[in-house]
Amino acid sequence: MATRTVEDYIKRIYLEQQAGLELVPFGRLASAMDVVPGTVTTMVKALADSGLVGYEPRQGVRLTPAGEMLALHVLRRHRLIELFLVRVLRFDWSEVHDEAEELEHAVSERLIERIDELLGRPGYDPHGDPIPDATGRVAQRNLESLSSARSSGRGTIARIADQDPEFLRYATDRGLIPGAVLTVESVDPIGESIRLVVGDRSLTLGRTAAAKILVAWASPLGSDLDRVDAGTNG
Amino acid sequence: MATRTVEDYIKRIYLEQQAGLELVPFGRLASAMDVVPGTVTTMVKALADSGLVGYEPRQGVRLTPAGEMLALHVLRRHRLIELFLVRVLRFDWSEVHDEAEELEHAVSERLIERIDELLGRPGYDPHGDPIPDATGRVAQRNLESLSSARSSGRGTIARIADQDPEFLRYATDRGLIPGAVLTVESVDPIGESIRLVVGDRSLTLGRTAAAKILVAWASPLGSDLDRVDAGTNG
DNA sequence: CTCACTATTTTGAACACTCAAATTGGAATA
DNA sequence: TATTCCAATTTGAGTGTTCAAAATAGTGAG
Incomplete structure (x- = not known):
């Protein structure tokens, strides 16, 4: 073990x-x-x-392949626990990471299976990170960081790549949560900032903050990248 | 720590x-x-x-008093987790002990508080063991072991003092669960066995098995020892 | 009073993980 | 080529928990 x-x-x-x-x-x-x-x-x-x-x-x-398999099992536990804490125990998604960090080493295979079943075999945790299935398979998505946007455009937030509670609360306050639709208004490559609209709010983000927001861009024909299900947040 | x-x-x-x-x-x-x-x-x-x-x-x-305080906190976590697993995750009460044994060391104070709240601040776990409150206070009950019965009588099962899954499944099969009402039919002190009726079933238990069943005897006037709330089993 | 028995204690070692501090390897620079 | 520098490595030691096996203390029997 x-x-x-x-x-x-x-x-x-x-x-x-x-x-x-x-x-x-x-x-x-x-x-x-x-x-x-x-x-x-x-x-x-x-x-x-x-x-x-x-x-x-x-x-x-x-x-090694064995190591990767172990990593996927640990991440499966971690992410299922995070989603469980948010959905069932009404934790805020900004505060589940540390708790999951402990619990991921304590839960049995049987308990994880129950949780997975209860949650309806979800594909993503509250932050939009993919949840490996019991065999270690992970959903692949073609996401782009908001910091790599070069021009204006529309997209759906698919994932927030930062577990820091402070950043997550900041994001929540501005509607920057997985599933939210955003529009890039303008990009300032020299000033390293990006202006965008989320819901009815308009805001500006610096490059490093924007790098943590992963987006599925809306294609004109509406590819399946548009459909983002990242669980319940809040 | x-x-x-x-x-x-x-x-x-x-x-x-x-x-x-x-x-x-x-x-x-x-x-x-x-x-x-x-x-x-x-x-x-x-x-x-x-x-x-x-x-x-x-x-x-x-x-020492400090040690007792620590013990009560650990038992609080253990027992709340057991009840949570039974009530929320639909585990059988016979199989929650080992899981709780791990989780009791991993859950935060905050998570335990959520669970306690979600469950309605329960006083007893699925086995009838008392759950200390956040300050370490435990409900006191005057229970007697079934093995100490000297004559026939009626009572309510308040607690099963054994965590072995095999014994608990055996008990479940015979209706010997906290909350169940039983009647002692006869006691054989030499043969070290006791005959009783639970629900519509009649059965015989040996001394050591009977010792694990803790009962609140029905008093003629109906004291408050009759009211046993031991949570949901099953 | 001594013997035998059992419970407890001591001793020396191991395992998994960690640190501080000294050393070494390799790459880039002068 | 010699120097500098940083990343990686080695060495020696410490913590927390455990074991096996030898030593010891106390208890009761004869």
């Missing part, structure tokens, strides 16, 4: 890879896990011994 | 004291915790250092 720490490392490596790194550098992993670099070296060797990761010394780590 | 292991030891010591021991012998604690005796000696010293227990060398351990 994978220990709690092992699950956390594997999950973190998966998320870093997901964020675009094929090989996660040790230093990055160290700061993400909030441990000293030497600890990562030690742990990565142990993870490699149990076949969950492969690594190039002084280069970085990468998950 | 008390570690998971510490919480388990403290909870166990509380339960053993509750079962009638003022001073819990190390050997008993060792087998209850499923560790070798030496481990208990080490742990008890550590617990004493943090002020949670007091102990007489070679005699046994006892909780």
